[in-house]
Amino acid sequence: MKSVAEILKEIRPEFDFTASSDFIADGMLDSFDMVTLVSALDKNFGISIPGTDIVPENFQNLQTIDALLRKCGAQP
């Protein structure tokens, strides 16, 4: 199983996601990247992130993504 940081690196290899606290404001993830990320997270962790949770606030940084995954029943 891949880590969230590894999945993010596959989507946007040009960025260091451990160095940012706001991926959206820093221009590291756009709305289409969020869709790609959700699809990858669903497959990797065997979960289904609800469509209503696909909002920028949940993808701001590694901590908010971690919280979302736990809410959806994953153990990141």
Added chain:
Amino acid sequence: MNFTFHRKRITGMLVVLPENERSFSEEMKNFNFPEARSLKLKEVMGFDKRRVVEPGVCVSDLAVFGLQHLFEAGLLKREDIDALLLITQTPDHFVPPTSNIIQGRLGLKQDMLCLDISQACAGFVLGLMQAFMLLEQESIKKVVLINADVLSRKASPKDRNIYPLIGDAASIAIVERDPQDSTIHASLKMDGARAGALTIPAGGLRQPSSMETAILEDVGDNNLRAKDHLFMDGAAIFNFVQTEVPPMIEGLLAHAGVAKDGVDYFLCHQPNRFMLQKLAEKMKVPYEKMPNNVVEHFGNNSGVSIPTVIAYNLATRLLQENVRVCLAGFGAGLTWSAMLLNLGSLSFNAIIEYK
């Protein structure tokens, strides 16, 4: 708002697709994105092939082509059409109504009603509702409902958020009274406060098209778009659909007293594969009962997408059988709509190519 209709049915459906096919793989180079990112998007969203009109082709061209096909095949008689409803966001002109243009080009009778309605992705359900209401008039026995859009002509080729998903098409549904005692339930909601989430800012009288509105601007996310082009706030629309559509469908089923398992298919507007998969998951409906394969073959063709998903997935089956379906459309306005009805025993249900 809930609606109930009695003794009405769809008796035939035809979808007209331009023969001109575009491929996402070939168009990727037009966007300011690394190929790897676009390929990931292709896999998740289902972007692949789509059908678009050649320059200069208008909504009336697709509609006239489809109706002529039905006349020549003996599936529809000119003189039987009592009302022609056209649902479109891309009329041929501001004035006159495009439905009148279609009537004139086909030499239809004068003793009939032609009506344009400005609606988009929710327009098939809304059009059916209008057709059912017209059929309450004794003088109207057969309504031709046309959904048609050529939105590719209003999409920026440099906007990856819009351009790779847009398809053009027209559909023709024949709507008549049902001799059997059938009941159709529908639900409709609108929210004009969010109208700006899906809009073409310029080209109307509020902001007429000019040299300035045709200038491509960097709108962020590496996309270039002019004010004359179609704009969609993708994140807002995604959230709107996931939030508003499931409760509408559940409310409609409760109103009709029908369990979710009692519906054979949930036939939704086709924005992209990912959005429909998430909708199915949220509603706990198996993917196979909510087909999502229109975008990958034909693109998102606005109000024609529900007829397309019907014709593509249930073409021959609906000629012999009847199935209970829940239709759901959602888009510009914002507008969202759903309808529960029996569909089948159609006299035709096919896709043809506009040449």
